[in-house]
């Protein structure tokens with residue numbers, strides 16, 4: 001069996017940035033289980049895993065545009081400090097939850113200057129080239145129900 005569209009794939013992965021710093025890893029924790037071909041994971045990784053078999057180990061370098069996207073300047077915004085509840089606790093570098101037209105998202109406080117708070121609403125990994133090392137642990141066909149829901153059920157997935 002190979003990784004192709006609508007297969008449930010279980011992987012162990014380590015994600016590093018271009019400096020070689022580990023950003024995230026499933027090693028020593030639960031492996032990641034996802035459905036191939038329906039946008040559960042970033043498109044660049046999905047593309048590089050296509051056709052791989054259980055037991056394969058893959059090094060995948062994913063450009064920002066195929067990962068979390070480029071940094072969008074318009075998503076760096078200056079807002080008034082007075083708009084925050086508990087604005088005493090605002091500090092550069094912390095993350096805050098912001099309501100947008102598309103729901104609540106996490107933003108980073110980049111700069112505070114007087115009443116001006118600069119927020120970066122880009123994904124923290126936007127603009128980054130990602131370096132994955134992936135072990136393919138398991139592959140099985142997705143059930144009709146899993147495809148309906150758009151996520152994996154059972155181990156590593158949803159329980160409901």
Ligand code: ZN
Nearest residue numbers: 149151153158
């Ligand atoms: Zn479900």
